[in-house]
Amino acid sequence: EAGVVQSPRYKIIEKKQPVAFWCNPISGHNTLYWYRQNLGQGPELLIRYENEEAVDDSQLPKDRFSAERLKGVDSTLKIQPAELGDSAVYLCASSLMVNTEAFFGQGTRLTVV
Amino acid sequence: DAKTTQPNSMESNEEEPVHLPCNHSTISGTDYIHWYRQLPSQGPEYVIHGLTSNVNNRMASLAIAEDRKSSTLILHRATLRDAAVYYCILSKAGTYKYIFGTGTRLKVLA
Numbered sequence: 001e002a003g004v005v006q007s008p009r010y011k012i013i014e015k016k017q018p019v020a021f022w023c024n025p026i027s028g029h030n031t032l033y034w035y036r037q038n039l040g041q042g043p044e045l046l047i048r049y050e051n052e053e054a055v056d057d058s059q060l061p062k063d064r065f066s067a068e069r070l071k072g073v074d075s076t077l078k079i080q081p082a083e084l085g086d087s088a089v090y091l092c093a094s095s096l097m098v099n100t101e102a103f104f105g106q107g108t109r110l111t112v113v
Numbered sequence: 114d115a116k117t118t119q120p121n122s123m124e125s126n127e128e129e130p131v132h133l134p135c136n137h138s139t140i141s142g143t144d145y146i147h148w149y150r151q152l153p154s155q156g157p158e159y160v161i162h163g164l165t166s167n168v169n170n171r172m173a174s175l176a177i178a179e180d181r182k183s184s185t186l187i188l189h190r191a192t193l194r195d196a197a198v199y200y201c202i203l204s205k206a207g208t209y210k211y212i213f214g215t216g217t218r219l220k221v222l223a
């Protein structure tokens with residue numbers, strides 16, 4: 001069974017440009033998470049979806065970040081415009097339902113120059 | 114949200130047991146204890162979780178103190194592939210909101 005798939009693996013952009021990350025969760029997993037991980041730190045939750053509904057987006061910087069999960073399956077995370085401080089690894093995870101094991105993708109490493 | 118405290122780093126010899134400690138003195142009665150690990154350039158990987166009783170699975174064992182204020186992840190025979198950052202995380206039942214700390218970086222010596 002395929003795991004959580006994220007693309008791209010790496011992205012380098014200039015500041016003020018937009019960028020988007022894509023995540024395909026494990027089939028049948030209702031819960032989807034986006035995390036950001038800065039160098040040397042643990043992942044930080046940005047947003048959690050239950051099916052297509054964002055149920056926890058309190059940590060998402062809404063002035064420049066947006067996310068969507070169409071039809072409760074794939075999800076995209078967008079940053080517009082990107083800032084230097086947005087350089088990090090963006091991780092997507094999914095779980096069958098809340099309170100079950102979460103499976104993480106390999107992440108997208110974003111570098112803003 | 115309750116916090117966890119872990120040593121920044123630990124070392125172990127290959128093929129020996131490893132005990133990774135975690136303190137969570139402000140844990141509440143409904144908080145689950147989860148352990149994840151992150152290998153270099155990978156996303157975190159589930160290891161084990163528990164509530165009150167000790168737990169065993171194919172990867173590790175979780176020993177939970179009677180007062181639940183601390184726990185220990187036990188790798189019975191460390192291998193070079195176990196070198197990773199190990200995170201101890203608390204989450205309330207029904208919320209599954211993980212708050213990761215900085216974890217313990219485990220180095221396994223050949």
